[in-house]
Amino acid sequence: MLTHFVAYIILSSPLQLRESKGLPTIKLRPHCGEAGDIDHLAAAFLLCNNISHGITLRKSPVLQYLYYLAQIGLAMSPLSNNYLFLEIDRNPFPTFFQRGLNVSLSTDDPLQIQYTKEPLVEEYSVAAQVWKLSSCDLCEIARNSVYQSGFSHEAKSHWLGNKYILRGPEGNDIHKTNVPNLRIAFRHETWTEEMQYVYSGNARIPEEIDP
Template identity: 30%
Template sequence: MEKAEFYSFYKRIPKAELHIHIEAVISKDSIRTLYLKKNGTAFSDAEMEKLFSYSDLNGFIAAFLQVQDLFTEVSDFDLVFEDLKNYLLRNGIVHCEAFFAPSAFIKKGFSYREMTENFAKNIRKIKEETGITVWLLGDVSRTFGLENAENNFKMFTENPFDGFIGIGLGGAESKGPSKDFGPVFEQALSAGYHAVAHAGEDEGPESIWDAIKICHAQRIGHGISAVQDEKLMDFCAENQIPFEVAPTSNVFTKKYVKSLSEHPFRAFFDRGMLVTLNTDDPLFFGAELLDEYWNACTQMNFTDEELKQVILNSFKASFLSESEKSAACSAVEEAWNARK
């Protein structure tokens, strides 16, 4: 297919996205709105260019925190969820399991309870307006240490809301090894919540092993350094441990891959691993989900049938019920066959 036809067709295929940070779906227009509201002056093109001029993972995290700092009140999240809704519609996403990171906002003095009321309201609004389901995973954040992570989880459990499904471990991987966060994962899983971990994005395969063996993470975010460990890839394939892969993000941070063509997503798929395609931070890395599917086609030699399997994987790896997964996969097949 030509590019325009590809995008048109794949937009019609229902998809799930499982690794995306809600603050990073915000649009540049919303950033300008928040900046003007906070500072009383316009955010210049030069400042916007500088904001997105990072060259590694830590630089990206610094930019991410800078955007978070523009928020002055809880109602600012209305902009985020409106941008999220539009993003999901543009990319044909019918189910999304997204991360939110409360630590920086709590440190700014935001009320977490008010945040959850806003999130629940906006999740309902998206469902009512579009039929799209959005579930949220709270980032316990390795950047601020285990005690902060446990405090975050305690805050989550004391303030549950409709749409909150569990925790994610994100942040600077080098500053917070996966093995340090076993206790908070044990608490979450024991309480019946889901728990996932970024691992192998900026550290070697031992980080992934620790996320699996010590944290018992139900999904691995990124996981690209697994390609260095044959036993790890075989273990993950045999046990169908889902990987939330975001190729453009990995190329952008330049830790293990410098181009899409050398990304291990193809190797993982061929190994029989349960891999899914995701964007991580679409605004920050300049790629939306349809772009990632196009890249897989043109840069990684995926066929249409293989990409259909990746789409099916997105639902299989989700935290939907088995009946919901079955219905979603049937909808994929129906939309796919409508082309024939």
């Protein structure tokens, strides 16, 4: 937990300077919630843009709900987890995805764990087979990964469309993402209702997503 605060303090001043000059900034995306105590997940909630792993959120419904409300990205690696910590049939990825958490699939230790020359495709293929993910599901997960990435605005516009920073179906270009507007609308409306519930109907929903 302390390492998150130290990293945040060290990075905060130079990043503020870079941002003020219009230069690219570094976002804090630590390995977090793979094993051990859940305290560092609480610290990451306060300080981090995204995290890698996050499987121990399954042990804390409160933190899981906060991560959902904040839409903090979780880049999860089920095959790595299966090898090291948690068997794939117990992995919370499909549950997190169904509940609307901002999850994506990623690799971890691919030289040690994966068997093919396309380790990320391997993650998607296994996840699709084990959890019966549809093509719509896979495309939504891939869409999430672009939002979570550190790619430039131009790169994200190329993959997601020019309006990708807008919330809801207005920001979805189905010709780019292959995700139906109905799915995006469902995610957005459900999240908005939860935010209004928490804020007693007074939530201020930004029109744009922080890329």
